[in-house]
Amino acid sequence: MPEVKFKYQDEAFVYPKLIDAINKLCEYKGKSCTCTSGYRSLEKQKIINAQVLAQHKNQGAYQLPNGAVYTPDGKCWASAYGKSNHCYCIAMDIGDSWFENLANTQLKQFGLVKTMTHEPWHVTLIELVGISENKKKFIRDTVLKGVSKDMNVKEFQVFAGLECDGIAGSKTKAKAKEVLQCCQKILGLNYQTAEEVIKDCMTKPENWLDKLKTIPYFSDFIMNIVRKMGGKK
Ligand SMILES: [Zn+2]
Incomplete structure (x- = not known):
């Protein structure tokens, strides 16, 4: 059965309803996908933010004291330490191209939404947007x-x-x-x-x-x- 698999087992701690929604999407599309990033511990986030900084170096990326990574065009590529939705178990990055090509209009029926146009791999549940x-x-x-x-x-x-x-x-x-x-x-x-x-x-x-x-x-x-x-x- 088509389903989402986690690239890293230590990142599989994700809100079950979000995983379910992705699995329903996979079933509907008849395609499996890989979650390249799910839950991030603080240690893991520090490593990832450093990688993100290096990846966007040639676009002038810089890091704030709180750990957040920005490019001069105002795009946030990595949240402050502990503040990413990945740290709260409510975001998943799905790297497969079929997934990245989906628009929010197509995700809506599964209760899913991509919240950042510059990160077409980053997805959460609509109902979680803006919660305290x-x-x-x-x-x-x-x-x-x-x-x-x-x-x-x-x-x-x-x-x-x-x-x-x-x-x-x-x-x-x-x-x-x-x-x-x-x-x-x-x-x-x-x-x-x-x-x-x-x-x-x-x-x-x-x-x-x-x-x-x-x-x-x-x-x-x-x-x-x-x-x-x-x-x-
Ligand atoms: Zn993400």
């Missing part, structure tokens, strides 16, 4: 937390791309049921104890290794199950 820094931080913290710890309702809503009101209403409950069914499908319904999960892990690695590679947070999810089941006989 607090909301951005909340999304980032939730995405980076993964599912290795317990989630509250608000965090679950961020993960599921629902309206984030912290109330477990009918939509949130329906989504939770859907997620649970999906998890059970991945794991199979036969596991009763942590020991069974671990034993299966060790004796049939072929059942698991692929899933660890292809399903985001799957290893965290398994560890969570093992931990939760550990106390029960």
